[in-house]
Amino acid sequence: MERTLTxxxxxxxxxxxxxxxxxxxxRRLARLTFVLLRDRAGLAQVVVEDPAVVEQVAAWLPETVxxxxxxxxxxxxxxxxxxxxDPAFTVLAEPAEQPPIELRRxxxxxxxxxxxxxxxxxxxxxxxREAFRLAAASVRGFRAALDRLGFTExxxxxxxxxxxxxxxxxxxxxxxxxxxxLAQSPQFYKQTMVGVFERVYEVGPVFRAxxxxxxxxxxxxxxxxxxxxxxxxxxxxxxxxxxxxxxxCEAARKAGFDAPEVPTEIPWIHFADTGVDDVxxxxxxxxxxxxxxxxxxxxxxxxxxxxxxxxxxxxPGRPEYSNSFDLLFRGLEIVTGGQRLHRYEDYVAALxxxxxxxxxxxxxxxxxxxxHGGFALGLERWVARLTGAQNIRxxxxxxxxxxxxxx
Amino acid sequence: MERTLTxxxxxxxxxxxxxxxxxxxxRRLARLTFVLLRDRAGLAQVVVEDPAVVEQVAAWLPETVxxxxxxxxxxxxxxxxxxxxDPAFTVLAEPAEQPPIELRRxxxxxxxxxxxxxxxxxxxxxxxREAFRLAAASVRGFRAALDRLGFTExxxxxxxxxxxxxxxxxxxxxxxxxxxxLAQSPQFYKQTMVGVFERVYEVGPVFRAxxxxxxxxxxxxxxxxxxxxxxxxxxxxxxxxxxxxxxxCEAARKAGFDAPEVPTEIPWIHFADTGVDDVxxxxxxxxxxxxxxxxxxxxxxxxxxxxxxxxxxxxPGRPEYSNSFDLLFRGLEIVTGGQRLHRYEDYVAALxxxxxxxxxxxxxxxxxxxxHGGFALGLERWVARLTGAQNIRxxxxxxxxxxxxxx
Numbered sequence: 001m002e003r004t005l006t007x008x009x010x011x012x013x014x015x016x017x018x019x020x021x022x023x024x025x026x027r028r029l030a031r032l033t034f035v036l037l038r039d040r041a042g043l044a045q046v047v048v049e050d051p052a053v054v055e056q057v058a059a060w061l062p063e064t065v066x067x068x069x070x071x072x073x074x075x076x077x078x079x080x081x082x083x084x085x086d087p088a089f090t091v092l093a094e095p096a097e098q099p100p101i102e103l104r105r106x107x108x109x110x111x112x113x114x115x116x117x118x119x120x121x122x123x124x125x126x127x128x129r130e131a132f133r134l135a136a137a138s139v140r141g142f143r144a145a146l147d148r149l150g151f152t153e154x155x156x157x158x159x160x161x162x163x164x165x166x167x168x169x170x171x172x173x174x175x176x177x178x179x180x181x182l183a184q185s186p187q188f189y190k191q192t193m194v195g196v197f198e199r200v201y202e203v204g205p206v207f208r209a210x211x212x213x214x215x216x217x218x219x220x221x222x223x224x225x226x227x228x229x230x231x232x233x234x235x236x237x238x239x240x241x242x243x244x245x246x247x248x249c250e251a252a253r254k255a256g257f258d259a260p261e262v263p264t265e266i267p268w269i270h271f272a273d274t275g276v277d278d279v280x281x282x283x284x285x286x287x288x289x290x291x292x293x294x295x296x297x298x299x300x301x302x303x304x305x306x307x308x309x310x311x312x313x314x315x316p317g318r319p320e321y322s323n324s325f326d327l328l329f330r331g332l333e334i335v336t337g338g339q340r341l342h343r344y345e346d347y348v349a350a351l352x353x354x355x356x357x358x359x360x361x362x363x364x365x366x367x368x369x370x371x372h373g374g375f376a377l378g379l380e381r382w383v384a385r386l387t388g389a390q391n392i393r394x395x396x397x398x399x400x401x402x403x404x405x406x407x
Numbered sequence: 408m409e410r411t412l413t414x415x416x417x418x419x420x421x422x423x424x425x426x427x428x429x430x431x432x433x434r435r436l437a438r439l440t441f442v443l444l445r446d447r448a449g450l451a452q453v454v455v456e457d458p459a460v461v462e463q464v465a466a467w468l469p470e471t472v473x474x475x476x477x478x479x480x481x482x483x484x485x486x487x488x489x490x491x492x493d494p495a496f497t498v499l500a501e502p503a504e505q506p507p508i509e510l511r512r513x514x515x516x517x518x519x520x521x522x523x524x525x526x527x528x529x530x531x532x533x534x535x536r537e538a539f540r541l542a543a544a545s546v547r548g549f550r551a552a553l554d555r556l557g558f559t560e561x562x563x564x565x566x567x568x569x570x571x572x573x574x575x576x577x578x579x580x581x582x583x584x585x586x587x588x589l590a591q592s593p594q595f596y597k598q599t600m601v602g603v604f605e606r607v608y609e610v611g612p613v614f615r616a617x618x619x620x621x622x623x624x625x626x627x628x629x630x631x632x633x634x635x636x637x638x639x640x641x642x643x644x645x646x647x648x649x650x651x652x653x654x655x656c657e658a659a660r661k662a663g664f665d666a667p668e669v670p671t672e673i674p675w676i677h678f679a680d681t682g683v684d685d686v687x688x689x690x691x692x693x694x695x696x697x698x699x700x701x702x703x704x705x706x707x708x709x710x711x712x713x714x715x716x717x718x719x720x721x722x723p724g725r726p727e728y729s730n731s732f733d734l735l736f737r738g739l740e741i742v743t744g745g746q747r748l749h750r751y752e753d754y755v756a757a758l759x760x761x762x763x764x765x766x767x768x769x770x771x772x773x774x775x776x777x778x779h780g781g782f783a784l785g786l787e788r789w790v791a792r793l794t795g796a797q798n799i800r801x802x803x804x805x806x807x808x809x810x811x812x813x814x
Contacts, residue, residue: 152447153546176809
């Protein structure tokens with residue numbers, strides 16, 4: 001008999017079906033037991049009345065992997081209005097011991113460190129796994145939006161010889177006896193590939209040896225990167241980003257999640273008009289600006305050059321400011337981007353002549369590059385904003401930080 | 408005026424358009440100059456007759472970034488049957504010097520090391536960039552096929568504490584003063600995630616410190632990984648792989664590439680019937696088997712356990728063989744896969760009790776895992792087979808090997 005998923009039971013009322021999944025929970029009453037079976041689609045309630053089967057089931061630990069053949073029946077009390085009767089069970093695999101996490105609760109009660117230490121089990125919780133289904137939908141929407149706009153997906157190397165941001169948070173790799181680094185971003189390569197495909201994106205891991213243990217930084221995260229050639233300035237880049245974010249929200253909604261409608265034109269404010277007397281915004285500034293504008297999405301443009309990386313394009317006429325932007329979403333920065341320098345001599349000047357470590361990168365500019373710009377969006381932060389998670393570790397499958405390298 | 412791509416000229420005959428791109432080549436005749444402009448869509452021929460403009464253009468180096476307004480006209484000799492007349496050019500960016508690669512040739516004449524040393528320019532060659540457009544189409548097809556089958560995309564950490572294959576080719580990372588490794592594969596995490604989503608895939612970088620300088624190994628490559636729960640044995644995994652590969656070929660054809668039709672049932676042969684008196688196939692064996700069968704695609708199943716990793720499921724009744732497979736494509740192994748162990752006690756036995764380094768991984772099995780299996784396909788090797796490239800470095804944007812760490 002073909003396997004049926006729990007999500008497909010409603011159209012099989014009265015039929016005999018075969019389900020497979022995990023023993024999520026069992027509730028024993030005086031004369032019967034309710035077995036909750038969990039599969040990738042959701043939960044199904046199995047009613048066990050035969051005393052021999054009640055006894056068989058009573059011996060099982062949570063997370064026992066089971067198959068069950070049973071008859072689908074309507075039931076007002078059960079999940080999705082159906083339950084399974086007259087079950088015949090087969091055990092596919094037995095847990096070695098009682099799981100360390102109580103998956104049966106609607107919300108996990110364990111502390112975050114316990115949840116992360118036991119991620120292989122904790123991620124099975126329906127609420128926890130939903131965050132990663134949302135991540136998958138978001139990435140799908142990102143790609144679809146950019147594919148429609150003529151972008152080409154690339155994969156760039158993660159073992160590199162130079163820092164793209166500051167040299168302070170680089171991880172060192174022993175590369176056949178030589179020192180190398182883990183890429184902090186695909187920045188140099190996505191710019192280089194503008195010379196090839198004009199419009200490129202990459203979804204991949206980036207690495208930051210963050211020495212601070214905060215709720216919004218990780219040593220490894222997933223970056224959604226894009227870079228676009230033949231732009232006039234950063235506003236062209238912001239228009240593409242708007243399409244990407246709208247695509248992500250649309251895919252999320254299609255997958256059954258709440259996600260905002262992205263305005264056709266996301267409002268923006270220049271850094272000089274934020275009232276901030278510094279070279280960067282604090283988290284409190286970001287929250288305040290979103291509140292003041294009553295905007296879920298808000299661009300801040302023109303960040304001072306002092307706080308942006310060397311490849312940033314200055315603002316024509318006001319060179320202390322830059323053609324850069326951040327996108328704030330619900331009070332937090334989730335995207336950084338901007339127009340880049342594109343002339344070789346501007347790079348040589350920006351690097352103060354220290355070009356040796358950037359030789360490969362600078363080749364792209366030496367041999368003709370159009371005006372271009374791009375952006376990077378942190379996937380885990382995006383999902384945290386959408387789900388309301390307070391800590392980015394809740395939206396990372398297996399987080400890596402100062403103290404955590406396993407599981 | 409909106410920009411027009413070179414691929415869209417045929418529907419604009421008689422119109423004035425604006426193009427942007429790179430000066431691919433110019434051919435000077437006695438009374439006129441042909442300028443070949445390259446953009447992401449292809450090439451367009453611009454006819455320059457005005458002596459002042461001929462002189463302007465003559466001064467430009469190849470790869471000068473230009474815009475041109477001109478009139479589209481039919482022309483039998485020109486690419487795609489159209490050319491541009493009465494051009495007015497604007498220079499967007501000038502190269503600093505003559506490019507080290509002659510991009511104007513139909514095939515690059517430079518040696519592979521020269522091409523790789525100058526990848527930022529060499530990748531702009533129309534033939535070279537096609538390989539990476541094919542890679543992007545293949546990945547798109549892979550994801551689409553698995554999305555249709557109910558898979559969820561995941562992103563697993565690349566900084567890890569243990570080897571998934573042999574410990575011999577691990578790269579070491581300095582992780583905040585502690586030693587860690589770069590993941591040789593997402594194997595442990597994709598298996599773990601079968602406990603969460605049943606069916607998962609990942610497209611991402613993997614790292615192998617290969618001490619051999621061969622035409623088919625790299626220190627970093629892109630792995631297309633999938634893992635599937637609730638299988639009977641490795642034949643269920645092979646059926647999913649067939650769908651994935653068919654999806655990749657279909658997407659490649661849709662993008663304009665030659666790609667084979669994948670048979671509904673890919674033929675297979677058990678290792679015991681290959682006539683090979685060893686525990687693995689040599690490259691010569693792989694070529695011979697494909698030739699003997701007259702098969703573009705051929706599964707070899709049942710590889711001896713001696714050559715497969717510790718998580719491999721043995722063949723029931725013949726424990727010296729395994730429920731594993733390789734997929735050969737045009738005489739070369741491009742996919743490795745199989746059924747995995749799923750019982751905790753089997754892992755403890757397979758690891759000879761040395762479970763300390765695998766604690767996080769083993770949690771998945773300790774708390775109930777269904778029979779499962781999966782596969783991994785190397786993207787660069789796949790594209791090399793499709794394009795006929797002899798060296799995998801030709802289908803890798805920025806290869807990493809024993810001797811190469813830049814660009």
